[in-house]
Amino acid sequence: MNGYERIQAALEGRQPDCIPVMLHNFMMAAHEAGYSMAEFRNDPRKIAKSFIRAIETYNYDGILIDIDTVTLAGAVGVPVDFPVNSPARSVVGCLASLDDLEKLSRIDIGKYKYVQIWLEAVSLLKSHFKNEIYIRGNCDQAPFSLASMMRTAQEWYLDLIINEKKAFKLLDYCTEVVYQFIELMSGSGADMLSNGDSPAGPELISPEMYARFALPYEKRVVEKAHQYGLPYALHICGNTDIILERMIESGADALELDHKTNARKAHEILGSKTTFIGNIDPSAVLTHGSVDEVKQKTEEIIAIFADTPRFILNAGCAIPPAAPSANIHAMIKTARQHTAV
Secondary structure, X not given: OOHHHHHHHHHHOOOOOEOXXXXXXXXXHHHHOOOOHHHHHOOHXXXXXXXXXXXXXXXXXXXXXXXXXXXXXXXXXXXXXXXXXXXXXXXXXXXXXXXXXXXXOOOOHHHOHHHHHHHHHHHHHHHHHOOOOEEEEEEEEXXXXXXXXXXXXXXXXXXXXXXXXXXXXXXHHHHHHHHHHHHHHHOOOXXXXXXXXXXXXXXXXXXXXXXXXXXXXXXXXXXXXXXXXXXXXXEEOOOOHHHHHHHHHXXXXXXXXXXXXXXXXXXXXXXXXXXXXXXXXXXXXXXXXXXXXXXXXXXXXXXXXXXXXXXXEEEOXXXXXXXOHHHHHHHHHHHXXXXXX
């Protein structure tokens, strides 16, 4: 099997020839290619070159194409800061009050520079690797997360309690924005789509609020991806143990979960229904751990999912740029040693 075939098999519940690996390594890829984050985010060719170099260096199976977590926010008018050596970020919102919802006009996100750069990078990589390496086109933030950026997280969480009716209207607006990215990314050649929805995790809101305000919109986004015939992954940071069953209800083909989520519990709940992506600690293990620690943690997570093909090895979240190359090699070499029986 090649990389594309391994990832596809894991998503479909078929046994790959060895453990498939999809890295969340955009910062590390840029760093090792010699590009600052400013150079990376502004040139689709440099994005593509960074990932091509990473594939040639580490020989993994699936590329998660990510740039930052604020591209959709910037497209709808949220002020964005662009540091030279770290991903773009936002601090303030663009919607002072939910009373201003009526002033929002439909945004064509395809006109936003960084959306187009993201899409072109995906197209370049798909053209280069064709069906040899699996291409996951991340579509930035899910509707709940985008709404929190438009209002800022503190104001948004208050909105959910104080002004529920208008909060739903903002979520509807954000869903239409996410739909646009899903549609554009589906035409870029991506093999799979995904979004992040970390502000909806149980470390920030209750499971009941997640089920009411985030999950219905995640479902709609998954359905939209499936309309284009593409599998979909949902990512939520933090400990998601108590909402795993709900996350499955989203209809996502895979859940990408970070190291705070109990992998054994995830295995028990996901079973043969949903593919697990993760969840090696990107900081404590992959960046600051020894090669032996990396091997140990990789063996541990592989052992947990040894009885199911629905497993893709990855870090739990974005790998820092300073992660030692030896640690990434160790993780992937360990995965390659586990061939199908």
